[in-house]
């Protein structure tokens with residue numbers, strides 16, 4: 028391509044897109060695209076500006092710091108632009124180590140798409156023939172939230188092969204399942220309504236860091252007198268900006284919620300009328316909450332929050348309407364459910380607005396996720412019935428993505444009769460499991476297996492491509508067309524293709540369509556176009572959730588208007604207030620279900636659990652997310668790394684814990700447990716409470732400085748699953764810390 032300087036600049040146009048990153052906000056985006064003409068007459072296009080869509084009622088014209096720099100990522104010189112295969116004899120394993128580039132180029136060589144499809148098709152066919160189709164494992168998650176990119180032809184393809192199904196549990200399943208046990212549907216307070224609250228509780232929610240489009244509504248409420256209280260073990264940006272930060276110990280949120288209920292019931296602050304009309308199990312819950320074990324004093328011992336502060340929180344919460352004329356609202360986020368008892372924590376916390384009846388007022392309730400309000404026809408996109416047309420003739424086995432290490436190193440080895448075959452081929456897309464999956468040493472051991480064939484569809488050489496046999500170039504969201512809902516607001520949107528895919532990047536739809544053809548899958552469903560797929564997912568024939576929520580929402584209208592609000596039922600004032608009346612609940616009883624009552628059980632890996640009893644690993648570890656990365660996405664972009672420089676390579680610890688180990692800021696430390704070790708520099712301060720240490724996610728290949736092996740925080744996390752939803756338990760991790768100089772090389 029000619030350089031930009033040598034080109035003449037022609038017309039510009041502005042294209043409506045949607046940020047597809049895994050974020051509640053699903054921003055409306057405007058991409059300015061300029062036509063360019065090279066001296067030889069060749070025409071091309073380049074995105075020259077990315078900005079928020081000012082007409083979007085929630086995301087209102089601004090982008091977060093991550094995506095404001097997104098063109099750096101789109102046009103990064105490091106983008107993967109061509110299919111590649113591992114060179115004969117090139118060993119699998121870390122490349123580009125310590126952030127130094129170049130070793131990937133030693134390990135891989137460019138091939139054509141035709142060659143890549145041929146190699147993959149041949150290998151998948153021979154693997155299925157020899158070991159059975161379940162020996163093939165797709166591994167994908169929310170690298171894109173676009174409906175087509177997330178799950179469409181790819182699912183049809185793997186279902187039709189009879190490949191193992193992937194249980195996609197790693198992020199939010201525990202909380203999602205838990206919330207639905209109480210409400211029957213994942214729905215909650217609209218972000219716009221937060222402006223009408225008299226008290227905002229951000230519970231495990233770093234709104235200012237990772238849900239930035241809610242922040243203006245919170246600020247609006249504060250300007251009108253609302254207080255913001257943050258409940259979080261870590262002093263996030265949001266906590267630093269709050270009126271009050273309650274530093275809770277990890278995994279004890281359920282106990283805090285029960286203690287709040289205790290105070291509310293003890294002081295007679297519940298909404299008896301609402302409980303009677305809209306819930307079942309209220310008397311059992313009342314009796315349970317009033318037990319002495321849930322008193323603020325007992326909860327203080329467990330949560331680390333003073334009894335007086337718990338009492339004040341509960342009373343402020345329950346009395347907010349009476350005192351201010353406005354309701355209290357809770358923004359509950361996913362952090363609290365990534366613990367062994369995470370499902371119970373979500374159940375307990377999300378019962379609070381039922382007890383005080385705050386759903387009845389605009390600006391009350393709780394927002395956990397609102398994704399359940401979008402009646403997308405995912406079955407039409409994914410076609411699970413194709414499994415019955417596979418060689419298996421039945422539904423394939425299910426492999427939990429939160430146990431990838433076990434899946435690659437244990438599953439099917441000892442007992443194939445019962446478990447099915449070992450995984451022999453893995454197809455990774457929309458994810459970077461070498462960096463983000465728990466129990467990383469086990470995951471990497473599995474990926475190192477010579478007999479595992481691995482394909483990775485990616486935008487960059489990640490930690491996962493280091494183990495790939497074939498690497499395929501993936502587009503950014505500017506380069507594909509898609510349709511999207513949100514889990515933080517109630518607008519459906521279409522994302523138009525702003526620019527042609529760079530290099531030879533292929534969308535998920537194009538990739539799996541071509542691969543299906545190459546493998547001889549003849550069904551017409553493998554030839555559906557993007558527009559047909561969008562039409563299918565918008566055509567729901569399920570019973571309506573609340574009437575015709577998608578009424579009038581068509582592809583054509585979305586293309587014209589960009590975003591359209593869901594048609595939820597409204598009250599006499601024209602407000603959609605979820606769970607304000609019994610009609611909103613989708614539980615079997617048709618009411619908010621308060622039983623079985625939530626029982627607080629400390630995580631095994633916590634200071635109160637059996638895992639701490641021998642004292643070997645006494646510290647609770649928070650493997651934090653970065654504000655300026657999206658899980659592991661952006662961790663290789665220089666500007667994003669700069670924004671995260673403060674906590675690069677550091678372990679944050681409280682002065683008490685540092686003093687007990689004679690450590691000071693800047694000391695090199697070894698953080699370890701029975702699963703692994705990482706090496707960091709101590710940063711002593713009050714970002715975490717005593718007994719808790721924190722480090723943030725980083726790519727393995729940027730973590731391996733000072734001669735130490737490149738692994739990240741997930742070398743310490745486990746494959747233990749949550750109490751509900753079989754999710755990952757990143758925040759139930761015990762470790763010990765010592766000065767790195769004292770380490771034994773074998774540890």
Ligand code: SF4
Nearest residue numbers: 046050053054091094
């Ligand atoms: S990451 Fe979230 S806040 Fe940032 S642009 Fe994307 S959707 Fe918006």
